[in-house]
Amino acid sequence: MEIHGYVDHIIYHNMENAYTVMSVAVNGEQEVVVGTFPGISEGENLTLQGEYVMHASYGEQFKATSYEVRPPEDAVAMERYLGSGAIKGVGPKLAARIVKTFKGDTFRVMEEDPTRLSKIKGISEKMALDICGQIIEKRDTREAMVFLESYGIHSNLAMKVYRQYGSQVYSVIANNPYRMAEDISGVGFKIADEIASKVGISASSEYRIQCGVLYILNQAACSGHTYLPKELLLRNTAQMLGLDPQDVEANLMNMAMEKKIVIRGREDPQVYAGAFYRMEEMTAGMMLALNHNYHVEDDQIEAAIARLEQGERMELDPQQKEAVTTAIRHGVCLMTGGPGTGKTTTIRAMLNYFLDQGLNVQLAAPTGRAAKRMSEATGCQAKTIHRLLEVSGGAGEEGESLGRFERDQFHPLEAEVIIVDEMSMVDISLMHALLKAVADQTRLILVGDINQLPSVGPGNVLRDLIDSGAFPTVRLDRIFRQSEASDIVVNAHRINRGQTVILDNKSKDFFFLEREDADHIISVTLQLMRDKLPAYVGADMFDIQVLTPSRKGLLGVERLNEILQKYLNPEGESRREYRCGERIFREGDKVMQIKNNYQMEWEVRSEYGLVFDRGTGVFNGDMGRIEEIDHFSQSLTVRYDEDRLVTYPFKQLDELELAYAITIHKSQGSEYPAVIIPLLDGPRMLLNRNLIYTAVTRARSCVTLVGKEQIFRQMCDNNTQARRFSGLCQRITEQVQTQEKMNQITRENA
Ligand SMILES: Nc1ncnc2c1ncn2[C@@H]1O[C@H](COP(=O)(O)OP(=O)(O)OP(=O)(O)O)[C@@H](O)[C@H]1O
Numbered sequence: 001m002e003i004h005g006y007v008d009h010i011i012y013h014n015m016e017n018a019y020t021v022m023s024v025a026v027n028g029e030q031e032v033v034v035g036t037f038p039g040i041s042e043g044e045n046l047t048l049q050g051e052y053v054m055h056a057s058y059g060e061q062f063k064a065t066s067y068e069v070r071p072p073e074d075a076v077a078m079e080r081y082l083g084s085g086a087i088k089g090v091g092p093k094l095a096a097r098i099v100k101t102f103k104g105d106t107f108r109v110m111e112e113d114p115t116r117l118s119k120i121k122g123i124s125e126k127m128a129l130d131i132c133g134q135i136i137e138k139r140d141t142r143e144a145m146v147f148l149e150s151y152g153i154h155s156n157l158a159m160k161v162y163r164q165y166g167s168q169v170y171s172v173i174a175n176n177p178y179r180m181a182e183d184i185s186g187v188g189f190k191i192a193d194e195i196a197s198k199v200g201i202s203a204s205s206e207y208r209i210q211c212g213v214l215y216i217l218n219q220a221a222c223s224g225h226t227y228l229p230k231e232l233l234l235r236n237t238a239q240m241l242g243l244d245p246q247d248v249e250a251n252l253m254n255m256a257m258e259k260k261i262v263i264r265g266r267e268d269p270q271v272y273a274g275a276f277y278r279m280e281e282m283t284a285g286m287m288l289a290l291n292h293n294y295h296v297e298d299d300q301i302e303a304a305i306a307r308l309e310q311g312e313r314m315e316l317d318p319q320q321k322e323a324v325t326t327a328i329r330h331g332v333c334l335m336t337g338g339p340g341t342g343k344t345t346t347i348r349a350m351l352n353y354f355l356d357q358g359l360n361v362q363l364a365a366p367t368g369r370a371a372k373r374m375s376e377a378t379g380c381q382a383k384t385i386h387r388l389l390e391v392s393g394g395a396g397e398e399g400e401s402l403g404r405f406e407r408d409q410f411h412p413l414e415a416e417v418i419i420v421d422e423m424s425m426v427d428i429s430l431m432h433a434l435l436k437a438v439a440d441q442t443r444l445i446l447v448g449d450i451n452q453l454p455s456v457g458p459g460n461v462l463r464d465l466i467d468s469g470a471f472p473t474v475r476l477d478r479i480f481r482q483s484e485a486s487d488i489v490v491n492a493h494r495i496n497r498g499q500t501v502i503l504d505n506k507s508k509d510f511f512f513l514e515r516e517d518a519d520h521i522i523s524v525t526l527q528l529m530r531d532k533l534p535a536y537v538g539a540d541m542f543d544i545q546v547l548t549p550s551r552k553g554l555l556g557v558e559r560l561n562e563i564l565q566k567y568l569n570p571e572g573e574s575r576r577e578y579r580c581g582e583r584i585f586r587e588g589d590k591v592m593q594i595k596n597n598y599q600m601e602w603e604v605r606s607e608y609g610l611v612f613d614r615g616t617g618v619f620n621g622d623m624g625r626i627e628e629i630d631h632f633s634q635s636l637t638v639r640y641d642e643d644r645l646v647t648y649p650f651k652q653l654d655e656l657e658l659a660y661a662i663t664i665h666k667s668q669g670s671e672y673p674a675v676i677i678p679l680l681d682g683p684r685m686l687l688n689r690n691l692i693y694t695a696v697t698r699a700r701s702c703v704t705l706v707g708k709e710q711i712f713r714q715m716c717d718n719n720t721q722a723r724r725f726s727g728l729c730q731r732i733t734e735q736v737q738t739q740e741k742m743n744q745i746t747r748e749n750a
Helices: 075-086 092-112 125-149 155-175 178-183 189-199 206-222 230-241 245-257 274-290 298-312 318-329 343-356 368-378 428-436 461-467 487-497 518-537 557-568 650-655 689-696 709-717 728-749
Strands: 002-013 019-026 029-036 045-055 059-070 227-229 261-264 270-273 332-337 361-365 382-384 391-393 417-420 443-448 473-476 510-514 545-548 577-580 583-586 590-593 597-605 611-618 623-630 635-640 645-649 656-658 661-663 672-679 699-707
Touching: 002 029, 002 075, 029 045, 075 092, 092 125, 125 155, 155 178, 155 189, 178 189, 178 206, 189 206, 206 227, 206 230, 206 245, 206 261, 206 270, 227 230, 230 245, 230 270, 245 261, 261 274, 270 274, 274 428, 274 443, 274 728, 298 318, 298 343, 318 332, 318 343, 318 473, 332 343, 332 461, 343 361, 343 368, 343 417, 343 443, 361 368, 368 382, 443 461, 461 728, 487 510, 487 689, 487 699, 510 709, 518 557, 518 672, 518 699, 545 557, 557 656, 557 661, 577 650, 583 623, 583 656, 635 650, 645 650, 650 656, 672 689, 672 709, 689 709, 699 709
Parallel strands: 029 059, 332 443, 332 473, 361 382, 361 417, 417 443, 510 699, 545 661, 545 672, 672 699
Antiparallel strands: 002 019, 002 045, 019 029, 045 059, 227 270, 261 270, 577 583, 590 623, 590 656, 597 611, 597 645, 623 635, 635 645
16 A cells, blocks of 8 residues: 655664664654665655554554655645755754745755755855755765665665765666675675676676675685685685686686785695785794794793792792793793693793893783783783774774774884783784784784684684794693682593593582473573572672573574573663664663774763773673663663773664673683583584583683583584684795795805
8 A cells, every 4th residue: 555744753763774663744643654764864755655564562553665755745844854954054943944935846946946045044155055965965865875775785885885986886786786895895795796686797707706706705704714725715606606616717817916816826726815815924924023032041041930939939830931931032932721721820920020121011812801811810901902002993904804003013012022812812814913013022922722712703823823833832731720629620621632521510610401402401591690600609690601602593692692681681660771673772781792893982980970081992792781771862881891881872783782692702712700501402513622612611610511411522522623724824834944945045155
């Protein structure tokens, strides 16, 4: 059916997909209309096709399937549209004067006759031209938006596309929509390809193939690879495009010539997206350049270690001494070890040595939580790597999705020693950015556990650095914390070594509760969170963390969070809430920021509400609780660690997620007083030793596994780690060999 009316007010508008809920005046009655309305403004005059439906919570509403916008016809609608803020410089009063003067002819005059418009009191000629320009621009934009919408490109993205190409948008879509995938973040191969097929571009067009190759490389990067073996790349691309691998291969040379990709090696060629290759090359070069030797006498080191041991009131183990010595004598020192093997103690010893020497030492870790732990353990301030590099927002170079850093080769860090913990989480982009800011002669000490999951981002930096054999490396493998009878540590090492973990529940900190199905697992989880664990570990219910292998499924993050929210932070009169599409955010909810946002402002207030610290930057993985939801200002405030308050406009809530449960991947680098790990079924590739090891080692005081023992056993036995295609180790080896050849030539010529 068809109805006519004008938009009285917009109740909800999703900027990403243009889904809108609005109140429309139809024959003097207010009707709730829902549907997809890109760039809609209040006061607009609509003809809507669709049907009335009954919504369980909101009652009757008109669900629009299509619509047409016409200039507002009646005076009220015109006034409302012009005064809604849609036209800059025109407020409600001016809108009323304009409509009163031109009546039904208002829009024609505004588009075609700025001179007449300027006759109105309060409108200069310049302003009249500006208003006229805006009306035309709005019309053109809307036409472009409707055009893009017809190809499935929605509101925000459509705006980006239109801003990039302006009136060229029609020819880009018609001739090479794949250009958009290169020019505009947010348009990927899939969108471009769908459009291309609608406009009838040939399936074997070179644009399509090249875009497909970059897409597959990009997908590979999302799975952690910096390159793909050529055969695999050809196979995957050909399969996706429905073409022959030879058709794809024919394009690779051109792409390499245009520097879009880099192909390395003859026998089993590696194909990189250009940016990742350059990052690996430079990382290898910069690491090797830092790898100096420093001459310090043995007795000097021994004396220093004796002093450190006195300070720590313990004797350092031979491996720990070796680590300290290595850090003193070399520009680069790598140290790896599992939980409780004395990494932090050794970091402290190194730190104290360098501080005693009067050197400027900086401590850093990849996440806020890891940095906080490092600060607590050392008594010295540790920063996130982003903060250390003084992230300033804006776009990074070479496709780095890191933001821009103030610290780089032109403005390096002033530190003489930099110690980075939790290195397993650092990906190639961050490592590259860090190294650029490390001055020559600065010592770099990198610490981590190579048995943790590798970084979420591409690369396998810590492992590659160690595997290259080019840098002094110390492995700590004596477990100290065992003496404190921590089964978490003992079992983590057993898991790592492939030994059987005893699940007899005689432990004080490692429990297993057998449950066969998802609903029982969830009800036990709830009981543990609400009744048992908080008192047992002396923590707040909201600090107990559920760590689950996957996002989807019966025990995936999404379902778990929905259920845990319902029971742990239920609906209530005292708690305001905001519905955002399918999701509900409620005051008191535990939430997590899911992307790096360098511009987001935070502030810390005193108990009287005075702001005494402020800054910018909220990072992927930061966790907090919703403090306040304010419907009037359409925003929600989250209290993060260190009492940082961050206010999110409702339209920015795609950066937040409920965090009662998070994936094990997301938990890297964090520690919680107690963790609950639900284990049911899942794909074999995902359920491996690495994953369960990482989950177990996140707990400080208590681990509870809930689910099928068989799955736990399978995970411990499954040592097949998904292979990461990362070439850093090879790049280092190549550069070492080249250097050796050069040295040999120099020697021969001398
Ligand atoms: N040489 C040593 N002699 C005796 N105890 C030690 C020694 N080194 C470390 N410890 C003790 O072992 C425990 C674990 O050490 P530490 O916190 O340094 O390990 P870690 O590898 O950083 O552990 P995690 O990764 O779990 O934080 C601490 O209680 C620490 O005091």
